[in-house]
């Protein structure tokens with residue numbers, strides 16, 4: 005079968021799910037290198053060579069969900085739960101703004117009580133107001149990632165100043181979704197939430213876990229087709245990594261190196277299929293290989309999310325075992341990361357929100 009990849013600069017625009025699957029099945033050094041190269045060109049062509057930093061602030065690990073894969077699930081009694089104060093979040097956000105990051109991601113476990121909603125609304129409003137400066141006249145760009153909420157709550161967060169929202173579908177297969185989540189957490193509601201976010205005016209991001217139990221290449225192909233069908237603006241996806249206290253850890257999965265390659269290939273294929281969306285090189289890539297995020301950039305990602313939560317708290321935000329807890333606010337770490345990005349032939353985008361070209365074109 006002829007490869008569905010075309011020559012650089014004349015990239016295809018429509019891929020069937022079968023073609024997506026065939027790309028995901030690329031194997032062997034030569035085929036994977038061809039995939040990487042095409043994804044790299046597609047990134048430069050549709051998004052430019054800038055890599056945008058988003059400081060990720062994991063402001064609370066308190067969670068009412070009980071996802072079968074996640075280390076901070078409510079049933080895990082070994083987690084020391086924490087919630088950062090507004091002043092701490094603001095301090096970390098200001099650090100990002102001063103460093104030229106342009107945007108932050110505010111992420112936490114999922115809660116829907118009024119106190120939490122008021123807190124998040126207040127934090128978003130304050131971060132927006134307090135980070136306005138000549139270089140960022142509208143303050144930091146804010147991506148929220150606080151799970152499934154009602155339409156009214158999403159609208160409140162939007163009105164407070166969050167303009168991007170990341171809610172992973174986790175898998176586009178309702179069958180797998182049911183196996184990965186307890187009754188009461190439904191695929192249908194996740195989809196409904198994504199539709200609400202879009203109708204309110206957010207730039208919408210979604211994503212999946214790659215290499216998780218029972219997932220096949222055909223499932224992953226459906227995932228990429230789902231991103232396209234949902235017309236998303238951003239993708240945040242990464243390899244599944246077992247957590248010892250989560251039930252799914254008992255199910256065998258591929259070796260880490262295979263899950264890492266599968267995640268890199270999925271990033272590349274998503275870039276070829278969706279072209280002008282933002283794709284994050286996520287922390288989970290780094291958990292499987294120290295330079296995993298840089299490899300993600302090389303396979304078509306254009307956003308990186310340094311962890312700026314203080315290392316003490318970060319240790320308790322253990323979604324999976326061996327989550328990296330480096331001090332990423334250390335100037336030495338930052339300089340080394342920026343050098344590695346430049347070595348990839350890319351440039352760090354500073355003092356801009358770094359919205360995806362797709363979001364601008366759709367507006």
Ligand code: SAM
Nearest residue numbers: 073074112113114150151172243244245323324
């Ligand atoms: N509560 C918010 C939500 O559900 O969107 C944000 C926090 S949630 C912990 C963030 C993401 O972590 C999830 O969407 C999931 O994909 C990822 N995650 C959780 N456990 C994981 C694991 N064991 N391996 C890889 N990713 C995991």
